[in-house]
Amino acid sequence: MSEAILVDVPAGVGERFRPPTSPASEPFWEATREPRFVIQWCVPCDRPIHFPREACPGCLGTDLDFRAASGRAVVYAVSVMAKPANPTMDGRGPYVVALVELAEGVRMLTNVITPDPYSVVVGDAVTVAWEPLTDGRHLPVFVPVAP
Amino acid sequence: MSGEGLRAKAAIVGVADAVSPTGLLEGSTRALEVQVIREALEDAGLTIADVDAVCSNLSNGWAASLELAEYLGISPRWTDSTQTGGSSFEIHVEHAAAAIALGLCDVAVIVYAATPYSSFKKGGPGFGSRQAAPGPTPVAEWEMPFGNRMPMGAYALAASRHMYEFGTTSEQLAQIAVDTRQWASMNPRARLQELITVADVLDSPMQATPLHKLDCCLVTDGAGAIVLTSAARARDLRKAPALVLGTGTCHTHAMISQMPDLTTTGAAVSGPLAFAAARLSPAEVDVVQLYDSFTITVLLLLEDLGFCPKGEGGPFVSDGVLAPGGALPANTTGGGLAYTHPGMFGMFLLVEAVRQLRGECGDRQVPGAEVALAHGSGGVLSAMSTVILGTEATA
Numbered sequence: 001m002s003e004a005i006l007v008d009v010p011a012g013v014g015e016r017f018r019p020p021t022s023p024a025s026e027p028f029w030e031a032t033r034e035p036r037f038v039i040q041w042c043v044p045c046d047r048p049i050h051f052p053r054e055a056c057p058g059c060l061g062t063d064l065d066f067r068a069a070s071g072r073a074v075v076y077a078v079s080v081m082a083k084p085a086n087p088t089m090d091g092r093g094p095y096v097v098a099l100v101e102l103a104e105g106v107r108m109l110t111n112v113i114t115p116d117p118y119s120v121v122v123g124d125a126v127t128v129a130w131e132p133l134t135d136g137r138h139l140p141v142f143v144p145v146a147p
Numbered sequence: 148m149s150g151e152g153l154r155a156k157a158a159i160v161g162v163a164d165a166v167s168p169t170g171l172l173e174g175s176t177r178a179l180e181v182q183v184i185r186e187a188l189e190d191a192g193l194t195i196a197d198v199d200a201v202c203s204n205l206s207n208g209w210a211a212s213l214e215l216a217e218y219l220g221i222s223p224r225w226t227d228s229t230q231t232g233g234s235s236f237e238i239h240v241e242h243a244a245a246a247i248a249l250g251l252c253d254v255a256v257i258v259y260a261a262t263p264y265s266s267f268k269k270g271g272p273g274f275g276s277r278q279a280a281p282g283p284t285p286v287a288e289w290e291m292p293f294g295n296r297m298p299m300g301a302y303a304l305a306a307s308r309h310m311y312e313f314g315t316t317s318e319q320l321a322q323i324a325v326d327t328r329q330w331a332s333m334n335p336r337a338r339l340q341e342l343i344t345v346a347d348v349l350d351s352p353m354q355a356t357p358l359h360k361l362d363c364c365l366v367t368d369g370a371g372a373i374v375l376t377s378a379a380r381a382r383d384l385r386k387a388p389a390l391v392l393g394t395g396t397c398h399t400h401a402m403i404s405q406m407p408d409l410t411t412t413g414a415a416v417s418g419p420l421a422f423a424a425a426r427l428s429p430a431e432v433d434v435v436q437l438y439d440s441f442t443i444t445v446l447l448l449l450e451d452l453g454f455c456p457k458g459e460g461g462p463f464v465s466d467g468v469l470a471p472g473g474a475l476p477a478n479t480t481g482g483g484l485a486y487t488h489p490g491m492f493g494m495f496l497l498v499e500a501v502r503q504l505r506g507e508c509g510d511r512q513v514p515g516a517e518v519a520l521a522h523g524s525g526g527v528l529s530a531m532s533t534v535i536l537g538t539e540a541t542a
């Protein structure tokens with residue numbers, strides 16, 4: 001796998017809302033320290049699960065593991081926030097909130113980090129990037145892939 | 148299988164709501180609840196002594212319907228604290244109608260009051276009042292870090308997807324706000340009564356692309372109450388009954404990021420269930436009250452409830468079909484977009500549906516309305532509930 005893409009926290013912005021960790025998601029967040037992108041799978045169903053749970057939402061089984069994810073995704077839905085949702089996003093200017101569909105088949109909410117937020121449209125190819133959190137973890141965000 | 152066994156077994160017999168053009172109401176939420184309950188019972192010709200069932204979705208402590216009944220000084224034999232946000236009251240109607248049909252209770256009261264605008268003006272948490280603080284929830288872990296402005300950001304995502312899949316335009320969404328405002332202009336209690344144009348909507352500040360300020364509902368104070376009883380008892384009461392002909396409910400997710408398909412809501416399930424139970428089709432509905440938290444919400448509901456095929460909501464609304472004089476009169480109060488929106492508009496949808504069936508709506512009355520549909524949406528397109536009401540002639 002290629003080198004992880006890191007994005008800087010822009011100067012002068014508020015500290016992001018730091019995601020709490022739940023027992024089921026611990027491996028996901030621990031991997032972001034390196035950073036590595038992993039997704040939970042149900043072994044018997046052979047299907048990815050997001051968000052991570054303590055039981056598979058398909059079979060209710062607990063034979064679950066975390067596997068490396070490609071980081072490749074497509075924008076499924078997108079909205080540019082004209083102003084910050086709350087003080088944790090202050091100073092970022094208009095920013096992109098997107099639901100992205102991972103190549104593995106699950107969707108996650110994220111930001112697409114780009115100097116031109118209004119250019120991001122549904123169907124765009126994006127890839128995972130990492131914004132550092134203050135506790136050593138990284139937040140999975142996405143950046144456009146050049147066509 | 149649908150709830151056909153419930154058809155015309157129960158009726159809404161009393162309604163009331165408290166709303167002001169200033170968007171502000173005096174008094175605590177509890178005082179407002181008591182006021183609208185008193186008015187709704189009076190509307191029905193009943194008293195609090197007749198009430199043996201309560202439904203309440205908002206708790207000041209830990210158990211909404213218990214706290215309400217205690218405050219009212221009654222000991223109900225049936226209770227429901229179901230909380231699904233803005234659709235709670237449609238679900239309460241479904242539950243109460245079933246309970247009445249089975250003889251579990253006789254007279255049920257459903258109530259709601261919230262004063263987020265007053266709270267905001269006094270420096271309080273505003274829209275977030277009476278909502279739980281952030282905790283170690285999936286929303287905190289998987290959505291809040293990304294700064295999606297809620298709730299409008301969730302609906303903006305759905306609108307973006309609908310535009311991508313079906314070519315829906317901002318002009319088409321704006322037309323919904325324009326039509327709704329026409330209804331509001333005929334309602335002296337509406338918060339916003341001046342007419343607007345599509346250009347006004349498109350020129351209003353962008354909130355979360357593609358939604359403009361005028362695509363978004365109000366934040367006001369408001370309260371409402373409903374009284375239900377059996378169809379048999381309803382016939383002896385003060386006003387003509389609004390019979391519960393059919394109901395349906397479906398919830399698909401809690402967080403927007405878990406919605407299975409951003410262009411199809413649970414109304415695609417709840418609507419057909421309600422129509423089957425009522426033995427009616429969309430073409431037989433005279434007036435609709437569709438939760439208009441945002442213009443996109445109305446568009447999705449029109450498609451999912453079967454008023455037009457999936458993907459054709461944009462062209463369907465583009466020539467004023469929802470406006471006064473249109474083929475499908477919708478949100479005749481002026482809706483959450485222009486009448487009132489205290490956070491959970493589902494109560495007001497039911498109140499107006501009943502008033503339309505009774506012919507009480509003055510300038511905005513839909514002539515000869517016999518069948519009315521109220522559809523609540525709770526959460527972020529999460530919990531859908533459809534209630535079809537009819538006059539005695541439809542039984």
Ligand SMILES: [Zn+2]
Nearest residue numbers: 042045056059
């Ligand atoms: Zn499984």
